[in-house]
Structure formats: C-alpha cells, structure tokens
Amino acid sequence: MKKALILVxxxxxxxxxxxRNLVKFMLELGxxxxxxxxxPQSGMGHAVTxxxxxxxxxxxxxxxxxxxxCSGTPVDCVKLAVNRVLKRKPDLLVSxxxxxxxxxxxxxxxxxxxxxxxxxxxxIPSIGFSLLDYRFDADFTQAKKYIQQLxxxxxxxxxxxxxxxxxxxxxxxxxxxxxxxxxxxxxxNWEEEFDFRKDPRGKDYYxxxxxxxxxxxxxxxxxxxxxxxxxxxxxxxxxxxxxxxxPEIKKWQxxxx
Amino acid sequence: MKKALILVxxxxxxxxxxxRNLVKFMLELGxxxxxxxxxPQSGMGHAVTxxxxxxxxxxxxxxxxxxxxCSGTPVDCVKLAVNRVLKRKPDLLVSxxxxxxxxxxxxxxxxxxxxxxxxxxxxIPSIGFSLLDYRFDADFTQAKKYIQQLxxxxxxxxxxxxxxxxxxxxxxxxxxxxxxxxxxxxxxNWEEEFDFRKDPRGKDYYxxxxxxxxxxxxxxxxxxxxxxxxxxxxxxxxxxxxxxxxPEIKKWQxxxx
Numbered sequence: 001m002k003k004a005l006i007l008v009x010x011x012x013x014x015x016x017x018x019x020r021n022l023v024k025f026m027l028e029l030g031x032x033x034x035x036x037x038x039x040p041q042s043g044m045g046h047a048v049t050x051x052x053x054x055x056x057x058x059x060x061x062x063x064x065x066x067x068x069x070c071s072g073t074p075v076d077c078v079k080l081a082v083n084r085v086l087k088r089k090p091d092l093l094v095s096x097x098x099x100x101x102x103x104x105x106x107x108x109x110x111x112x113x114x115x116x117x118x119x120x121x122x123x124i125p126s127i128g129f130s131l132l133d134y135r136f137d138a139d140f141t142q143a144k145k146y147i148q149q150l151x152x153x154x155x156x157x158x159x160x161x162x163x164x165x166x167x168x169x170x171x172x173x174x175x176x177x178x179x180x181x182x183x184x185x186x187x188x189n190w191e192e193e194f195d196f197r198k199d200p201r202g203k204d205y206y207x208x209x210x211x212x213x214x215x216x217x218x219x220x221x222x223x224x225x226x227x228x229x230x231x232x233x234x235x236x237x238x239x240x241x242x243x244x245x246x247p248e249i250k251k252w253q254x255x256x257x
Numbered sequence: 258m259k260k261a262l263i264l265v266x267x268x269x270x271x272x273x274x275x276x277r278n279l280v281k282f283m284l285e286l287g288x289x290x291x292x293x294x295x296x297p298q299s300g301m302g303h304a305v306t307x308x309x310x311x312x313x314x315x316x317x318x319x320x321x322x323x324x325x326x327c328s329g330t331p332v333d334c335v336k337l338a339v340n341r342v343l344k345r346k347p348d349l350l351v352s353x354x355x356x357x358x359x360x361x362x363x364x365x366x367x368x369x370x371x372x373x374x375x376x377x378x379x380x381i382p383s384i385g386f387s388l389l390d391y392r393f394d395a396d397f398t399q400a401k402k403y404i405q406q407l408x409x410x411x412x413x414x415x416x417x418x419x420x421x422x423x424x425x426x427x428x429x430x431x432x433x434x435x436x437x438x439x440x441x442x443x444x445x446n447w448e449e450e451f452d453f454r455k456d457p458r459g460k461d462y463y464x465x466x467x468x469x470x471x472x473x474x475x476x477x478x479x480x481x482x483x484x485x486x487x488x489x490x491x492x493x494x495x496x497x498x499x500x501x502x503x504p505e506i507k508k509w510q511x512x513x514x
Contacts, residue, residue, distance in 0.1 A: 045303030045332075046365045053462035054451070075302070075366075079449045080463065105378065107497050108303045109332075117497075121362065121446050146511070153509045162444075163499045165506075182506045184498040187419075189378050192336045194311070205310035206337065235502035240364050240374075241441040242420045245492035249422075249439045252410045254403070 004030030004155050007081050007090040011041040011074045011111025018097035021140035025147050034067040035081035044111040047073045056080055074115035082122055092155055093119035096129035097140050103168045103222040103232060104186040116164040117238050125154045126164035133171040142174035146231055166234040170226050181230040186221035188214040261287030261412050264338050264347040268298040268331045268368025275354035278397035282404050291324040292338035301368040304330045313337055331372035339379055349412055350376035353386035354397050360425045360479040360489060361443040373421040374495050382411045383421035390428035399431035403488050423491040427483050438487040443478035445471040
C-alpha cells in the first residue's frame, strides 16, 4: 500500500509545541510535509493574504521530512502547500494541536480550524485538533492514541466532500479522558469587554478581552462533551446558508419601482 | 416611533466609496453611527485582533452623525461599536457596500460578511452588501432602492437569532436589474495559482491569484441569480456543524485502550 501523504499545519506557528507533537504522531502514520505560519496567527479566522506577497522558507526542525515556514495565515499555508509544495493532493490534512479551545462559536475565529476548513474546501480529508490548555508547556501527549485513531479513521473512511472534523481535547490526564463524543457545535458566544488604557504618549487604546457564554444545556454539544471529560468531534462544513429561512424571506415585499 | 439606530461598517476602509454610499442610503432610514476599519481589510475573514491593541478614532467625514475609524478588522469594529461606542444595541447593522463579489464560497473569506455574521452572533439584525465591481469609481447607486427596501424589511421583520443576509448586486445598470432572488450559497471554490517572483534582493515570493470555479448549475444559487442580473439574497448563519454526518461518524471504531 502506498504510504499516506499527510499535510500538517497550525495557527500557533511552526515551532509551537502543539504542532511539534502532532508532527511526531503523524510520522507514525505516513509521510509528513509541514507548511505552517512563521509566527502566531491565532484569531485569524479564514483570512487570506491578498494585498501582500507571501514568503515560503524551507526549514529543518528535526527528522528527514520536509518542513516549510510561511509568512501568511493558516489558509495561505494550505493554499501554498497544495499549489506549490506538494507533488500530489495529500491524503490527510491535520491542523494543530492548537494551544486552547476551538469549540462552539470559536470555530469561526480559529486559525486552526480555518486551515482544516480550507482543506475540506479543496476536497482534502481534514481534521483540526485543539487542546483546552493555553500554556506553552501543556501536555499534548495524553490524547495521542485518540488523535492517531481519528487520523487513521479519516484515512480509511475518508470524509464527504466539504466536511472536516473539529476535535477538541479536554485538559485532563490520559486516564481521565472518558472517550470520544461525536456532537454538534454548541450555541454560545463571546461576551467582550474592552480593556481601555492610555499609551505612554497619552493616546487611547483598547485590548479585546471577554469570556465565553454558553446558551444551552444540551448533552449533544461539544461544550457538554468537554465539560464531561470527553474529546469532542464535530463534523464541520462551510455552507453558511440558513436553508430553513429561504421560504420566509421570499414572502417579504419588494417593489422594483 | 423611535428612530432606528443603524451601525454601518465595511472591510474596504472607512473612506471607501462603497461605505460612503451606504451611509447616505441609511441616513434616509434612521440614525447612523459608523465604525469602520482605518485601512482596507479585504480577505480578513472572521479575524479578530487579540495580540495587539486596538485604536479607535472619532472622525468627521460629512454630515452630523458619528463616525469612528478603527485600527482593527471588521469583526473588531463590530465588537468595539457594540461594547464601547453605541449607547444601546443597534436595530440594524449594515456592512459594505463591498467593492467586489462575496457570493458562493467567498463568504468565508469576506471581511464584509464577517462583520454581518458577527452582528448576527450578537443578535443584531445584520446585512452585508457587495457590488460585483472592484473599481474605485464603481456606480453604487443603481441598487439604492433595493438596499433601502432590504434594510426596511429587516427593520420591520427582524431576522431570526443568529441569521444575517448576504446581499450581492450585479454590476449592471439600474434598469437592467431584474429584481431580488432569495437563494442559497452556490457550491464552488477558488482555484489558486501562486504567481512566483523574485524580489530586488533575489529572494523568492508569491502572490496569491486565482479564479472562481462554480461546481453546479442549479438556478437556486446566488451565482445563478447574479449571472442572470438578479440581486442575490442569501440568509446566512454560523453553525458550522454538518448535522447529517453525525450518525455516520458515530459508527467509526475507536478503542479507548
């Protein structure tokens, strides 16, 4: 059997511990190529770089596989990898392991998930992994087995066109993980508070801060899974259409004048 | 009746002709407050600024209404407007008029639509407007009547929580517009080609280019509407869950070990 070709990227930057762990896990499953941002790109959503040129630098971190550092966003990394770096379409794209959660509504702000969604848009079976631990020295190994099994399942079963997986891992010990829950994105949002300050020159500025507010208690959601020490797995797609609302809006009155 | 409070933003920057036109159209419908990026933010997707401070400057462009220029992304503008600028939740958020299309898959890359989606996430009835004309001197007036009628309809009917409208306008004369089509996001993607160059110092760089590829011929889509000189109206939401796939993935085999 031909060795699986696995593209690895992230949004915390190519040297972040999360991606270094993910590269190691994937090297046990196939041939790995890394194309990841040269600096942190958290919160970049599905941003692409269209008004600036992109740099792509071959780097050597460890081992014999190919690695590239890119000046752009996670989505830029995927596009460049597919168009300029890889000789063929990869069998799997994995993004992460993110330092911090990308559950519920955070999926839309997430650079980690934007890379996985871009993979799905390019018909590459893709998974985004996030660990609910922001610390630089977070333990990324507790879910190694699950991460590898998810990757193996996707390599074996594929994923329907346009769908990727959003996988979040609770920050608990390996023995405390209760298993996987396939679930849906919880309804919730970020309630912002802008920290208002003055700079040394006396000019105003703001820092975005905030806290996540969960709007439901269903046990069918990723937030429930994570709060109960399960790894959450949400099949994720990029059709933004609110299909149910189309007939309703068709009833609105317009006159062409 | 209390005058409607309308928040206006965009992704082409506060001085772009598209937003200047939109502000004029909205001033005829209610009280307007503008909070928009201080520079172009095209292709920023749902990016937020979390590792840098944000600047917000009161500016005067024309008329007596309040306008603010913000150093951040379109999503930052919405968050700052709601949390720091506006005295109450606006009755309507309008974003645009974008210079260029945001139909089909472009919705996910669009700064214009990210602002409208963020509005929906904050339970503000929101609409993103885009004109299929990239030129600085594009004519933004041909769809004035439709834009005002859509805004009036949303002010009157509201929109269900979490849903906004993605409105694209064909670049044709006013008399050639056939009307509105409520439709869905077409299946399609961007096929990239990276233009490879060398800078004056001999170092490699890439420019992202590409062309849109439509993957279907249905007349239920925004692409069909626009190609046939209709204004497309897509109800747009931010639940990324591929609900239909949940039962399928639940069948996959995992051993907890």
